[in-house]
Amino acid sequence: EAGVTQFPSHSVIEKGQTVTLRCDPISGHDNLYWYRRVMGKEIKFLLHFVKESKQDESGMPNNRFLAERTGGTYSTLKVQPAELEDSGVYFCASSPDRFGNTIYFGEGSWLTVV
Amino acid sequence: AQSVTQLGSHVSVSEGALVLLRCNYSSSVPPYLFWYVQYPNQGLQLLLKYTTGATLVKGINGFEAEFKKSETSFHLTKPSAHMSDAAEYFCAVSGPLKNQGGKLIFGQGTELSVKP
Numbered sequence: 001e002a003g004v005t006q007f008p009s010h011s012v013i014e015k016g017q018t019v020t021l022r023c024d025p026i027s028g029h030d031n032l033y034w035y036r037r038v039m040g041k042e043i044k045f046l047l048h049f050v051k052e053s054k055q056d057e058s059g060m061p062n063n064r065f066l067a068e069r070t071g072g073t074y075s076t077l078k079v080q081p082a083e084l085e086d087s088g089v090y091f092c093a094s095s096p097d098r099f100g101n102t103i104y105f106g107e108g109s110w111l112t113v114v
Numbered sequence: 115a116q117s118v119t120q121l122g123s124h125v126s127v128s129e130g131a132l133v134l135l136r137c138n139y140s141s142s143v144p145p146y147l148f149w150y151v152q153y154p155n156q157g158l159q160l161l162l163k164y165t166t167g168a169t170l171v172k173g174i175n176g177f178e179a180e181f182k183k184s185e186t187s188f189h190l191t192k193p194s195a196h197m198s199d200a201a202e203y204f205c206a207v208s209g210p211l212k213n214q215g216g217k218l219i220f221g222q223g224t225e226l227s228v229k230p
Contacts, residue, residue, distance in 0.1 A: 033216050035218075042204075042221060042222045042223065043204060043206075043220040043223075044220070045217050056214070056217060093158075095216045098216060100208040100209070100216050101163075105150070105160075108158075
């Protein structure tokens with residue numbers, strides 16, 4: 001069974017450009033989460049999808065970040081325009097339930113904004 | 115609000131020595147607790163978790179952790195360190211509501227170095 005996959009694994013963009021990160025959860029997992037770790041800080045929750053609906057987006061830092069999950073399958077996280085402080089690693093995770101018993105993380109998308 | 119504190123951002127041990135990584139949490143409700151590991155240039159891998167039941171939890175690669183409610187702690191241990199254990203370790207607690215189990219609050223991470 002395939003795990004959580006993320007693309008791209010690494011991305012270097014200039015300040016002001018747009019980047020779109022993609023996450024494919026484990027098949028059948030309705031719950032999908034985005035997290036990020038910016039340099040020197042702890043890993044922080046960004047948002048939670050249940051199927052195609054945003055259950056909790058309390059961690060989204062500002063309106064430059066847009067997450068979507070079309071059809072309740074894969075998800076994208078767009079940063080537009082990117083700022084230097086957005087550099088870090090963006091993790092996606094999925095789970096078959098909302099109770100936290102089993103949460104699987106992807107390998108992360110490493111974003112560098114220069 | 116929930117929070118997780120990992121004591122020591124860097125821990126260094128000798129190969130074969132005991133590994134002890136400390137984690138304290140604050141939570142208003144009985145939490146789910148997790149330890150994750152991130153090896154260099156890799157993603158997060160679940161080491162072990164506590165949900166309910168036995169408070170001593172065994173995980174992969176010889177690691178274990180004990181949930182101590184009275185001390186609000188969930189320290190990670192391994193009797194004998196191996197060079198391959200060098201990585202960054204994260205303690206996490208789940209969200210306060212039952213349907214927020216996947217909303218994890220992480221500690222700041224502890225970088226473990228293993229000396230030959």
